Amino acid sequence: AQSVSQHNHHVILSEAASLELGCNYSYGGTVNLFWYVQYPGQHLQLLLKYFSGDPLVKGIKGFEAEFIKSKFSFNLRKPSVQWSDTAEYFCAAFYNQGGKLIFGQGTELSVKP
Amino acid sequence: GAVVSQHPSRVICKSGTSVKIECRSLDFQATTMFWYRQFPKKSLMLMATSNEGSKATYEQGVEKDKFLINHASLTLSTLTVTSAHPEDSSFYICSARQQGGKLFFGSGTQLSVL
Numbered sequence: 001a002q003s004v005s006q007h008n009h010h011v012i013l014s015e016a017a018s019l020e021l022g023c024n025y026s027y028g029g030t031v032n033l034f035w036y037v038q039y040p041g042q043h044l045q046l047l048l049k050y051f052s053g054d055p056l057v058k059g060i061k062g063f064e065a066e067f068i069k070s071k072f073s074f075n076l077r078k079p080s081v082q083w084s085d086t087a088e089y090f091c092a093a094f095y096n097q098g099g100k101l102i103f104g105q106g107t108e109l110s111v112k113p
Numbered sequence: 114g115a116v117v118s119q120h121p122s123r124v125i126c127k128s129g130t131s132v133k134i135e136c137r138s139l140d141f142q143a144t145t146m147f148w149y150r151q152f153p154k155k156s157l158m159l160m161a162t163s164n165e166g167s168k169a170t171y172e173q174g175v176e177k178d179k180f181l182i183n184h185a186s187l188t189l190s191t192l193t194v195t196s197a198h199p200e201d202s203s204f205y206i207c208s209a210r211q212q213g214g215k216l217f218f219g220s221g222t223q224l225s226v227l
Contacts, residue, residue, distance in 0.1 A: 090218075094151070102220075103218045
């Protein structure tokens with residue numbers, strides 16, 4: 001079955017710490033991959049996306065993600081987090097076969113000032 | 114964990130007909146529900162925000178009369194695509210916000226208008 005798994009439910013970091021959020025997707029043919037962020041009280045915003053090409057994708061606000069096909073992973077990274085990065089982060093995979101957008105469960109990130 | 118059920122998962126309809134998509138929060142009360150649309154190879158686009166018992170707030174460029182949203186109870190919101198046309202073919206997804214602020218997503222509805 002097509003699925004997306006985010007391993008960390010809640011991550012707590014201090015400011016300036018490095019961040020890596022895990023995301024794995026199940027095999028299901030060609031996929032497009034996304035990371036979304038939801039800040040408290042707001043709706044989803046797109047952080048970055050991968051369709052093809054360079055597996056290292058850079059997004060907004062200093063975030064980046066690396067697509068590793070052999071591991072079915074698309075982990076999100078940021079070298080130095082800020083308090084304003086406190087939010088919920090969602091990984092999503094769009095499976096072209098079947099045309100379904102599958103979201104991970106979400107990871108809550110809390111950054112302590 | 115909390116579950117949001119979205120139905121149907123796939124619908125094919127003729128041009129000119131109306132289609133209703135349901136979004137239910139199964140084990141929590143959702144004060145706010147969001148409806149998104151995704152075009153192929155693009156990210157989600159927020160269509161509207163609906164609060165229980167009040168009119169939905171539509172994003173700029175989204176036709177209110179075309180996409181009717183009803184949030185009649187704390188566990189159910191519906192999106193009706195009226196007089197659907199082929200350009201309305203898309204993937205629609207809802208999300209429900211739990212009272213503590215956590216957001217849960219439905220599994221989406223693939224609409225194909227012939």
